[in-house]
Each structure stands twice: as C-alpha cells, then as structure tokens.
Amino acid sequence: MSGTRGASLTWSREEDEDWAATVEVRLVLRHDAPDGLADEVLAEAHEMVAEAGRPALEVLGAPEEYARTVAAERIGEAHRARVDANGLTPGERIVAAQVSLGLVGLVLCVLDWVQDGLWAEVTPSGAAVFAAIVLALACASVAVVAGAAGRWRGMWGFAGGVAAALVGGGVLAVFLSEERLFRVPVPVLAVGCVAVAAAAAALPKARIDRWFASPPPAGDDEAWLARLGRLLRGRHAMPAAQARGHVREARQHLAAAPEGESAEDAFGDVEVYALRLAEGPARKGRLARRKLYGSGAAALFFTVLLVDDLIAGDGGSPFWTALHVAVVAFLLWAFWTEWRELRSAPRPPAD
C-alpha cells in the first residue's frame, strides 16, 4: 500500500480526523508499526465509518484501544523483536545517529557564523581535535547500537575506537602546531556537514540490520544462550540478575530436554524469544528507567561543564553561556519528567 493513502483520506467529521490522527500517532510512535500499516488501517477504518454513517469513536471505540488492538493483531513478532525501545532497527538507529551528527554540526556552524563571522581559522591541532571528536561521536553511536542489539564484542570494539580517537586527538593536539594553516568560510564547513548527513542517510540500512541480526552458529547452545542474555540486557533493558535468571532457566530446560534438542529447536529465534520474555507489564518501567539514567548522566555532564565554565569566568561569549544554560535546563526538565513517568510504571518482579 502506498504511503500516501492514509494522508489522502478525507474524513467527514472533525472528531473523526482527530480520531484517525490519534490512531496513526499511537501506531507509529508507541507500537512501532512498520511502514504502510497505519495507512492500511486508517483506510479500512475510513470505509467502516463511512458505511456506518456514525462517528469513528462510536463505530470503532477509543483510538488508543483501537491502535493497541491493531498492534497486537497485525504487527508481527519478527518485526517487534528487531526494533529497539524507539521502534528503530539497528540500521535505522545508526543512520539516524550519523544524520543527527551532521545536522548538529550544521547548527553549530550557523551559530559560529552568526557569532564570530564568516571566516574560521584552521590550525593543525584544532583540526586534529575536531576530527577526533567527530570520530569519537560516530564510534560512540555505533557502540550504543551494538550494545542494544546484544553485540557486545562489537560494542567493546567501537567503545575502544572512542577511547583511541579521544586519546589520539589529545596527543596530536599537544604535539601539533597551533599556528594558522588557512582560513575557510564557515558556510563551506556547513555544506560539509550537510554532505555528511546526506551520505549517512544513504547508508544501506537493510545490510546493517542483517549484520546485527545474524543468528548464533547453528547448534551452538552456549552462543545462543549468551546472545539471549545480551539481548535481554541490551535491547530490553532487563536488569542483569533477571536476565541471568532467564538464561539459567533456559539452560535448565535444555539439560532436562531429550538429547539432541538444541536451544534453537526448543525456543526458536533468539531475538523473538527475548522479546516474548521481555514483553510483560514490567517492560515500560525498565525502559523508562534506562531513559532516566541516560537523561541523568547527560544532565550531570552538562551541569558540571556549566558550573566549571561559570567558576572559571574566562569571559566566554554570553550567547554560548545562555545556550549552555538552556541545554542544562532542558535536560533537568527531561530528567524530572522521566522520573515522574518511572514512578507511575509497574515495578519489575524481584528475581
């Protein structure tokens, strides 16, 4: 079905339009619906409502409940098993991170242009630090995705890349000259950032997904069980003790099962099985807790930087200080909101 089908529907009542919008938003944002499903569902709903001649709410019920029912019936486990808490596959997440990196660079270029004028000076040490930061951020984003997909060897490899980039950049910054090499117009740098974002958007998401989803070697139960534990902890934010409990129980089952039954025979696809174990009512709380930790770490990091900046009082630009304060305020607000959300979520069982 075409992606425009849902968008081209005309609802006869304003309340039906609101109903349809709520269903669409819920399906896409809360239930991670695959491309096209929301359009398909809304087209069917439109037909039913038109035939009944009554409001969508009366014919099909509350939009939140309708979206939940559709999600349960029509979004396959195989799809849900491969997406993270934000509904993105590893390939989509990596592409989104690299595109964001390019766009953040673009914004910083524009701000620098407004603040410091058209020309930027390039020094060998400055270029080294800049390259190191970009490389470290790119590696960090891939490390996070690899960790979430249960690919811990890859995660540690890219985390090592972050450390190497930062150390290498620091060493080069000390030894390289700080004399000006040349000047470059800031818009040229901005165009470079746009090119990075465009190149990232063209990355082969499906191929990246296949690499992250490759199953453990056939018949290797230990590899299967290890992957299960990593998926539960990485993708589904399960506490280590609880994830170990599930792995231990699976191992116990295999020990009791007839000889020759492998983990894959008994439990099926490891990503789908991890999803089934993690889909209970405690899922929301686990994901909210992880989000809270991320926001807390970011808020702490930027607050420390801000306090250090204010104490040093080295006469930095008031614009950048104001921007810094705004970022800290936003992160603290996000932390507060997520903390309240976590308090309202069901608690996971003690294991």
Add this chain to the structure above:
Amino acid sequence: MGVMNGSWARAALPLCLLGILDGEPRSYGYALLSRLAGAGLTGVKAATLYPALTRLEEEGAVEVEWGAGEGGPGRKYYRITEEGRARLRRDRAAWGDFTRSVASLLAEGDA
C-alpha cells in the same frame, strides 16, 4: 484427547498454568510442559511456556524461588500467589461461560 489448535492452547495457557500450580505446592518449567503435553496440550512449546510464566510473575499471579537442580543448574520453581488464586477463580468462571456459549452455538449448528 484430540490435538488442540495451537492458538487456542496459547490463549488458554495462563489459565491452565494457574490451574496446575493451584494443585501443587510448586513446580518448574519442564514439569509444567510435561503436564500440559500429558493433558493433550501438545501445541505448547518451551518458547511459549516460559514467556507466559514470566508474564504471570510480573502480574503477581505466581512467585518464583530458586532451588537445587538434579545434577544440573539451579532450578526455577513457580508457586501460585493469593492474587493468582483470585484470578484463577475469576478466569475459571469466565472460561465456563465462554465454553458454554461456544457449545450452545455449535449445538445449534448440529441441530
């Protein structure tokens, strides 16, 4: 007993598990699977059983305790809670109504 439709068995699984656990002090995954298969619910596999038990645990219907395994890794035992017993009573009554409704419709079809 004939082989039950797999999706029916999955839908009724939480109720069946609570029913079995209500009659025993405690039990573990493999033994529960054997009981289900022995009763004719051969459509239930380990891939479905353990997630169902996990969900019952998260819903507070069963509680978990670890005990010694027989020459293998430690064994995870499940025990029904008071909340689970209350749910079992409710669901058993609802299941009775449901099966009676289906049976009456099927009887109409036969007549």
